[in-house]
Amino acid sequence: MSRAVQHPKKRGKLLGIHAVAAKARVSIATVSRTINRVPTVNPQMAKRVWAAIDELGYVPNIQARALGSGRSGVLGLVISEITNPFFPELIQGFEDVALASGYEILVSSTNYDPKRMELCIRRMLERKVEGVAVMTFGIEQPLVEELAERDVPLVFVDAGPERPGISLIKVNYHHGVRQGVQHLAALGHRKIGFISGPMHLHSARSRAEAFSLSLAECGIKPRAKWMLEGDHTMEGGIRAMEQILDSADRPTAVMCSNDMTALGVLHKAYRVGLRVPDDLSVVGFDDIHMAEVMIPPLTSIRMSRLDLAQAAITALRAHVEGTGPQREYQVDTRLVVRESTGYPPGAMTDLVKNGKAEPARRR
């Protein structure tokens, strides 16, 4: 075997893998194989190579690697907006799971803006991601098409086009929502409102439907005037709450389709001097970390970020690595009872009058 000299660089200095090869007195191929843990390299040589890598502080150029191997090792994550606390928690989960599977992630947010959405797609395409999880809670059609056409494995939440290479994560909203409604009904509520997300988004409709269904199950007739449309933001919650306050016949409890909306409701209630839960019960959705310290701590329907991330990455990997791609994955939701829900106003005194129950003491 001849000496390993290949690309002498200007100024005599070798760069990157060549420098390592020279220092370890092996060929660059061997260095590459060592780094990639190809089992056939002689342990002796491997040791030399690692030593050289160490001494030189060599860090592989990931772009060159991607180019050479044709694999980027990156999974994309498209979210709605990073400033909604639900998403950072999701990102964290996604990153942890991805890392454990040997992938890096590329996060991009649409900000509900078509321009940004295009940017998202372009980024994913330019970076040659191996798969994309679209967790915007509202499938953006053009985005889908563009990616699907190029055979990028995709995973959506709730709903998405039926096509090979595309998986779905079905969130069982009904379970959690039913628990929530039953919880309220059990407390004595009959007048329950719902603040949805933007109704043009699929997940918003899913959640609203789950609510109507659950209501019916409890024998409560849904009233259209108590179905408000929010937009997943605090401001939307505040506006919806204002509508509720304006109406003559107010609900005694409100469910929100996410925790930010609930936060807005809580805020507005505080503003007008309505006590939660004494005057109004509030239920959130998502159970973001902060729900626990809201005032009062928010009863919410939990959707595990980790489960979601886990499912998404499992789905993507299944496609990328060709290991039995499944079309659907399930994620459950469940009620977490805290202190934003209580008896409807008047109920307590009635009960006490009738000697049927002790007044509930809140901490």
Place this chain on the structure above:
Amino acid sequence: MSRAVQHPKKRGKLLGIHAVAAKARVSIATVSRTINRVPTVNPQMAKRVWAAIDELGYVPNIQARALGSGRSGVLGLVISEITNPFFPELIQGFEDVALASGYEILVSSTNYDPKRMELCIRRMLERKVEGVAVMTFGIEQPLVEELAERDVPLVFVDAGPERPGISLIKVNYHHGVRQGVQHLAALGHRKIGFISGPMHLHSARSRAEAFSLSLAECGIKPRAKWMLEGDHTMEGGIRAMEQILDSADRPTAVMCSNDMTALGVLHKAYRVGLRVPDDLSVVGFDDIHMAEVMIPPLTSIRMSRLDLAQAAITALRAHVEGTGPQREYQVDTRLVVRESTGYPPGAMTDLVKNGKAEPARRR
């Protein structure tokens, strides 16, 4: 000029730039030049090229581009933890500014974990970022060294090693903190506590010092027992608040070194039935978006995320593009008064008794 055929790909299909070149009947060099808007290409040809790009839906491979040009066009952003709402807001700003300057960003969080920190560095190095903004509010020494040694332009907040290629963003904590302390003092508070961040972080110390200094300026003697150490989380705020509650001589107002801490304080106060601001005034720091809807809305010291992002990217660009790199950049802070601050307990009645003032009515 000869026909432009260069790399015929297997299966007859050309890929990437070659396909475009073939379709437009030009050489790949011309395609590249067109895309990069080199002014010397014939408009005629350029039009043909763009048409071909359009028809083929060609998207350049960004890794190949980075490799060929030696420029990644990526700026790194290292943050502490993505689940603290301050950071997503910062990321958003950073991304917007970067985008406007023609850069992409790579965000990585340390999670206060040395292992993760190493991962951060490695990522930045592997991806060949052109500069890194370290906004962890606590300079991690090893991280710095590794990057600085490789001549990656860096920008820190508050403090960092004095070295070429490294810039600093000096946050004027004193301005905002002084306003906060004066605000409290004006309301009549003399017993003011402070919950800092982890004192081993530089920015935590800076904020604490600004507080002590401001206190002195108002002629109030700082009391060590009212200087608590938090950790920038809600939980830390809760713990600190517990300490405050345990002490016999409680402060009438508390300043927190970030809003999450304040949120914890608010929560704990609620838990024990302390009314804010009637029984205790609370001032936050950062003024995250959510501060506005906390219960009660939080008086906070605002540090503009956009200013921070702007300064960071300006600094980095100055180094990368060699346009008069400056060592220091300034960012200011200022008080935003909301409803978590009021007269100290007793003050109102005293004043009323003495006929000096009307009791303040809160909305």
Place this chain on the structure above:
DNA sequence: GGGACCTAAGAAAACGCTTTCTTGTCCGTT
């Protein structure tokens, strides 16, 4: 009208890896 220059576009050489192709060795067979 024929050099001396420009100019614009093609050819080809990087860029830093991965991976296939080759080749030299060492063994086991017969």
Place this chain on the structure above:
DNA sequence: AACGGACAAGAAAGCGTTTTCTTAGGTCCC
């Protein structure tokens, strides 16, 4: 002892761009 197969490591061919180097045409000017 000659031959074939394994095996490990080097050589070299990509990967998809950018960029340098060349070269084919035009202009200009005397």
